[in-house]
Amino acid sequence: MAKRIDVKDLDIYYGKFKAVEGVTMTVEPRSVTAFIGPSGCGKSTVLRTLNRMHEVIPGGHVDGKVLLDDQDLYAPNMDPVAVRRMIGMVFQRPNPFPTMSIRDNVAAGLKLNGMKNKKQLDEVVEKSLKGANLWNEVKDRLDKPGAGLSGGQQQRLCIARAIAVSPQVLLMDEPCSALDPISTLAIEDLIHELKDKYTVVIVTHNMQQAARVADNTAFFNLAATGKPGKLVEMNTTQKMFNNPDEKATEDYISGRFG
């Protein structure tokens, strides 16, 4: 199920402004890769190019290649909608659909893409909620609105919604930044389980979180405000936190700047 991502010489633009420059990296399948770096360095922007969500923003476009198991996601004949079905995403703030019940939220991706078989949908809902460690908490109130859950539960609901369409890759944009420590722990445990099946990429501001969940870590930085962000270093998390190659990485991780 999981696929690998190769990024080659990626430049990312907002209109004429070059936000990120020259990113080349490999995201290994069935592993967790963390993106760290100071605010504004473009790590979320890079994440959003991986499933072509970047171009949803007016003026957003890229130069370079993103390969999903050798398939170019930015090839002219590639449909962004199809890319997003393969590469799911979880956002910073939990965003369940407010008009839908818990069940419908999880089934949304399949239902909106035309699946009607109710039995099959129910199976997927149960499987996804179990996969997101939420099933036991909500199984008796699947018809209640998703917005009625707590923040941490809502975020797990969003993860369940993302994995319900069985993506190859799961992107997470600071999934715990709006959550309390206990909910954060629940999500981190979940990320550990998810990497058995999926390729997970997570953006985080929390270095301890990167150290706890990620197998590999990429450090992004920008030279100055207004200059494009760059990938400074990418390595196994252990090496990044103990013995990084770059001085900038060491400074950032040890808290000397950023």
Added chain:
Amino acid sequence: MSTLDTAGGASAATTRSEYASGDLGGKSAGREIKNQIARIVVWGCFLIACVPLVWILGSALVKGGHMLLSPDWWSHSQAGITARRVGGGAVHAIQGSLIQALVTALISVPIGVMTAVYLVEYGRGKLARAVSFMVDILTGVPSIVAALFVYAVWVTTFGFQRVAFAVCLALMLLMVPTIVRSTEEMLKLVPNELREASYALGVPKWKTIFKIVLPTAFSGIVTGILLGLARVMGETAPLLILGPYTKNIATNLFSGNMATLPTMIDRDRTEALQPAIDRVWGAALTLILIILILNLLGRLVAHFSKVRN
């Protein structure tokens, strides 16, 4: 409770002694007076604003209330009833007003909602700005200008008769911009995160709009439509110019005359006889009631919507 109070009192006492150096003594008399003046002014303005409202409602109720109590009012037309005779009802005018409002809404809602969807979800650049500008201009068009425009096209250019459908066209010109504006506001309130969440599931944009964005904004859109409808039902200029009155019940939009409450008021107003004057107030009160019900419906929809915060 009392133990809690003393504990609170003790801590308050320490805080007070800490502040004792600054002068906290009593309320200042000047501020007290200013406060009183401001209060009187605010209440005065509120009461003045209420006077015409209460007056209108009161007069309509006192002078027209008894008309609405007669069952004939709700079941008979004015067919064959002269100005000096008591009796008959307003069913022809009520029905006409409702039919025209319904047809106007049926034309205006799809156009208005879709225009708003275009402006919020798709519109970029010159075309969108032009559309938005046009809607602004249309919002400011006086109803009599809309009526004359339709008259010029419908009657003068095409040579058709003055019929109910022409009234609906003029009312549509007035209703579409209000629907566009209210729907636009509601669509803008839908958080972008919901659209992104839907895109991230591999849902195409048009489906995201129809299945996520519009349902999320549904109650607000419906409220806006009902308020727009209430406004349009009270419009009179297009009716006077394009919708001649009749005392009979009429349902044909494309031929013959169709009565409405405003034209009924206008007709009976010109008769200086008590039965006609009673009917004027009766029709006025009926119109107020219908608009009130529409407003209440709008509020109910908003209240019972699925989206709650």
